[in-house]
Amino acid sequence: MKKIAASLAALACLSMAIPACSDNILAPVTAEAAKARLLDSDFGYKGLMLGAKVAQMKDILGEPLYDKEQTVQGVPLIIYEYPEVRVGVVKATGKVADIDLSGKDYVLRHNVRQGATSYWLEGTYGKNKHQWQGGVPYFIYERPGHPHEHLLFELDSGDWHMVKARITALPLTDEEADRMVIEGADIEEGLEDEALSERFGSKEIDTSALPKEELPRFRMGGKAE
Numbered sequence: 001m002k003k004i005a006a007s008l009a010a011l012a013c014l015s016m017a018i019p020a021c022s023d024n025i026l027a028p029v030t031a032e033a034a035k036a037r038l039l040d041s042d043f044g045y046k047g048l049m050l051g052a053k054v055a056q057m058k059d060i061l062g063e064p065l066y067d068k069e070q071t072v073q074g075v076p077l078i079i080y081e082y083p084e085v086r087v088g089v090v091k092a093t094g095k096v097a098d099i100d101l102s103g104k105d106y107v108l109r110h111n112v113r114q115g116a117t118s119y120w121l122e123g124t125y126g127k128n129k130h131q132w133q134g135g136v137p138y139f140i141y142e143r144p145g146h147p148h149e150h151l152l153f154e155l156d157s158g159d160w161h162m163v164k165a166r167i168t169a170l171p172l173t174d175e176e177a178d179r180m181v182i183e184g185a186d187i188e189e190g191l192e193d194e195a196l197s198e199r200f201g202s203k204e205i206d207t208s209a210l211p212k213e214e215l216p217r218f219r220m221g222g223k224a225e
Helices: 002-020 052-062 120-124 172-185 192-200
Strands: 066-072 075-081 086-090 095-101 131-133 136-143 148-154 162-168
Touching: 052 086, 075 095, 120 136, 120 148, 131 162
Parallel strands: none
Antiparallel strands: 066 075, 075 086, 086 095, 095 162, 131 136, 136 148, 148 162
16 A cells, blocks of 8 residues: 555656646647747747848847858858857848857747757647758748748757757758749848849859740741741
8 A cells, every 4th residue: 555655646746747847848848839830929039030130130139249251051141149149141131131049048939949859849839840951850940921931940860859940031952042033032031132143143044955946937828938
């Protein structure tokens, strides 16, 4: 009987401990988070949204530690470095196009941060499938109505916990970059044609393989020669 009583007591303690762990990123998904879905605010950090100007960035995050120029996916950027985040601003437009959360101090919605499990991510943002880029697994979410805005979570290939997060309007692949040129990038996404044209302006469509047919010449009577 003592063993049974001890087991029941342990189970009771466990059931009491689980709700108390709601702030723990490894805790089970709560009923509130079970209604997982993407929010517009998920495509920004502390209110800094993609497409914001540098002045807005500084109002929200303060003065950066330093800045440097860097080309990402062929797009020239100015990278503003903060302790917990790197913000990429397109040189041609002066708009935020990349928010790289690679530090350990950032916290996203529902306490999502470095070390969060795949289960916790899906319980917050919705079901997803692992996608591989450069040999690294990711969860990649797309902002509804904005097909070139992405929320990426880099995952550890061992136990699939989150390594880092990134919010970006930059093309993830060369194929997406080509589509953005064809479609014309949305100003709200932080990119404009001029920003991408620097990378892709030299691309021309090769028409050498197309058949060169002369237009038919017509003569009196309506018959073509």
